[in-house]
Amino acid sequence: MQDRTKGDGTGRDGTKRDRPDRSEAGSASRRLLLDVMLGKLARYLRMCGYDAAYALDHGVEADEALLALARDEGRRLVTRDRQLAERAPGGVRIDVRAVDDQLRELRAAGFELSLADDPARCGRCNGPVDPVEAGEPVPDYAPDPADTPCHRCRDCGQVFWKGSHWDDVRETLAGL
Structure with missing residues (x-):
């Protein structure tokens, strides 16, 4: 995952960004929506205390439905789809397939990834x-x-x- 932002909402070339800058990612909401390609990552994020909804748990696959769900539930969309990430406000694009590498990308982007003393979310369904x-x-x-x-x-x-x-x-x- 490359960070190509200036920190003011646009990329260095003046276009709308598809990734948060490091300071924004660290303080961002912990409410995420992960697309259908990131189910295993959702479980890890839940164990780290993120409210990480998974698209297939909601029966959602289509881009428009993902965008609507993220908007309606106040979630940041995390996806491997570049065009979808660009369309989602605060969208986060993951470039790699292996979950360890996906976690590295998120950490490099400023996401806090550590296990809490006590679990907050269910790894299976994301419930409290x-x-x-x-x-x-x-x-x-x-x-x-x-x-x-x-x-x-x-x-x-x-x-x-x-x-x-x-x-x-x-x-x-x-x-x-």
């Missing part, structure tokens, strides 16, 4: 999560909340905890 109290029932696949802190998604009911996947993501982010 709450801690599961000791004694609350959990599915058979989950550890006992009295022994291991667990969280439950308010939207889909998924229960999760900081296990090996959390450690793998932390390691990936540390290696960027």
